[in-house]
Amino acid sequence: MRFVDEFREPELISKTAEEIRRLAGTERQYRMMEVCGGHTHAIYRFGLKDILPENIELIHGPGCPVCVLPMGRIDDGLAIAQQPEIIFAAFGDMMRVPGAQGSPLEHKARGMDVRIVYSPSDALKLARLNPEKHVMFFAIGFETTAPSTALTLMRAKAEGIRNFSVFCNHVTIIPAIRAILDSPDMRLDAFIGPGHVSTVIGCRPYEWVAANEHKPIVVSGFEPLDMLQSVVMLLNQLRRGEARVENQYKRVVPWEGNRAALRAMAEVFQLRPYFEWRGLGFISQSALRLRDTYAEWDAEQRFDVPGIRVTDPKAAQCGEVLKGVLKPHQCKLFGRECTPEHPIGALMVSSEGSCAAYFNYEHRKAALTSLRSIA
Amino acid sequence: MCLAIPGKIVEISSDNQDSALVDIVGVRRKIDLGLLQDDKPVPGDWVLIHVGFAMSKISEQDANDQMNTLRLLGEVEGAVQEVQGYGLEGVQ
Numbered sequence: 001m002r003f004v005d006e007f008r009e010p011e012l013i014s015k016t017a018e019e020i021r022r023l024a025g026t027e028r029q030y031r032m033m034e035v036c037g038g039h040t041h042a043i044y045r046f047g048l049k050d051i052l053p054e055n056i057e058l059i060h061g062p063g064c065p066v067c068v069l070p071m072g073r074i075d076d077g078l079a080i081a082q083q084p085e086i087i088f089a090a091f092g093d094m095m096r097v098p099g100a101q102g103s104p105l106e107h108k109a110r111g112m113d114v115r116i117v118y119s120p121s122d123a124l125k126l127a128r129l130n131p132e133k134h135v136m137f138f139a140i141g142f143e144t145t146a147p148s149t150a151l152t153l154m155r156a157k158a159e160g161i162r163n164f165s166v167f168c169n170h171v172t173i174i175p176a177i178r179a180i181l182d183s184p185d186m187r188l189d190a191f192i193g194p195g196h197v198s199t200v201i202g203c204r205p206y207e208w209v210a211a212n213e214h215k216p217i218v219v220s221g222f223e224p225l226d227m228l229q230s231v232v233m234l235l236n237q238l239r240r241g242e243a244r245v246e247n248q249y250k251r252v253v254p255w256e257g258n259r260a261a262l263r264a265m266a267e268v269f270q271l272r273p274y275f276e277w278r279g280l281g282f283i284s285q286s287a288l289r290l291r292d293t294y295a296e297w298d299a300e301q302r303f304d305v306p307g308i309r310v311t312d313p314k315a316a317q318c319g320e321v322l323k324g325v326l327k328p329h330q331c332k333l334f335g336r337e338c339t340p341e342h343p344i345g346a347l348m349v350s351s352e353g354s355c356a357a358y359f360n361y362e363h364r365k366a367a368l369t370s371l372r373s374i375a
Numbered sequence: 376m377c378l379a380i381p382g383k384i385v386e387i388s389s390d391n392q393d394s395a396l397v398d399i400v401g402v403r404r405k406i407d408l409g410l411l412q413d414d415k416p417v418p419g420d421w422v423l424i425h426v427g428f429a430m431s432k433i434s435e436q437d438a439n440d441q442m443n444t445l446r447l448l449g450e451v452e453g454a455v456q457e458v459q460g461y462g463l464e465g466v467q
Contacts, residue, residue, distance in 0.1 A: 008440055008443060038378050041448065042444075042448060045447070045448050045449070046447065046448075091426070092457065092461075115461075116461045117460070117461065117463070118426065118427055118457045118458060118459075118460045118461060118463075119407075119426045119427025119428070119460070120426065120427070121407055121427050121428070122427065122460050122461075122463045122464075125463060126463070141426075144379075144425055144430070145425065145426055147410055147428070148407070148410070148425065148426045148427065148428040151407065151409045151410060151428065155409075196378075196379055196423075196425060196430065199423070199430050199431050200430070222378065222441075222444055223440060223443075223444045251433065251434070251437050252423060252431055252433060252437065253431075254431075258410060258411075258413075258430065258431065259413055260409070260410050260411065260412045260413045261410045261430075264409070264410065
């Protein structure tokens with residue numbers, strides 16, 4: 001409990017941890033998946049694993065958009081941006097993500113006009129500032145980010161800004177959860193639902209998980225107390241044999257979501273028939289593309305896309321880690337060939353990926369402990 | 376990228392009701408309010424901001440708690456650098 005005194009209401013945290021130990025007992029194992037990469041990052045950073053009893057296992061889910069993006073999509077985006085009039089704009093998270101021919105940052109070093117933007121609206125601003133250039137925004141993210149891209153495209157259309165386009169890689173969370181549950185080697189008891197995705201989609205879309213798969217799901221905030229309370233709520237449901245959707249993050253997440261955001265997404269996007277996810281393969285209806293009414297702002301319709309496919313090395317066991325069959329350190333490449341500095345597999349490329357989070361916190365902690373034991 | 380940052384609405388643009396100036400731990404920037412058009416914030420309100428768009432209205436207490444979480448996660452510096460827009464903010 002390294003930071004426990006700095007947390008809000010440390011006494012309540014200790015009480016909640018006791019409650020978890022009482023509810024979890026010792027007879028059985030509980031396997032809970034946190035879907036969101038932000039939760040994964042927080043769990044490691046806060047050392048929550050040290051607070052939870054050993055029979056509660058947290059499995060890190062697919063909710064890191066940078067991690068699940070196939071390498072070929074990066075290569076496709078960068079291939080389009082080889083044209084000299086194009087400015088390649090993307091979030092900072094994307095800049096070091098390797099494509100087969102290098103990362104966006106490496107392409108910048110070779111002369112490509114690559115810009116980091118904080119917001120899709122800043123990418124649109126770049127287009128206004130550079131009328132002689134074409135700004136292509138490389139869009140990634142789940143439903144948290146997709147409405148902002150949608151609204152930016154609506155603004156571009158309304159203003160008639162034609163030197164702007166979006167290379168769309170937005171994905172949706174529910175089909176990914178379904179794909180994980182469909183996998184035959186999967187054994188999960190419950191889900192900690194994503195916080196900020198749910199501010200947009202609300203809690204209702206998770207009801208099928210509860211109803212059809214008989215798995216409880218609790219939408220959770222990011223503070224240590226939030227996540228511990230969510231574990232209590234899940235344990236209570238599991239002990240009673242229930243499977244319902246509950247909202248622990250009520251102070252931010254409305255049950256119905258954000259209707260204005262959903263309207264913007266519906267106006268601009270439609271579902272792709274299928275999309276490839278790194279580590280999970282092709283998942284039907286799991287990603288968004290621009291509607292034909294936005295064809296003029298769709299980089300995939302405006303430019304030739306090579307359609308590059310790069311398969312992950314066979315030795316990388318990202319899929320097994322994503323599904324919780326293996327722990328990050330049980331992968332053959334973990335910490336040897338595959339590190340945050342030289343990521344080979346999907347889950348090592350972003351600090352929100354489970355392998356990178358595990359490497360940064362657990363691995364270093366273990367290394368320090370063994371150093372101390374030698375000294 | 377998935378962590379949102381809280382900000383306080385300073386003023387709504389007079390020429391564009393969907394644009395507001397916010398204060399994020401002392402840093403000011405323009406954000407888009409278009410995703411809150413069903414429940415418009417007013418100056419003094421706190422909002423959770425994600426990639427330059429206000430995602431939801433929150434209480435001042437929640438804003439402080441969220442900031443504390445970001446601080447404990449070691450994310451504040453990076454987040455503030457982000458909202459400054461890598462040099463783009465302030466350019467008209």
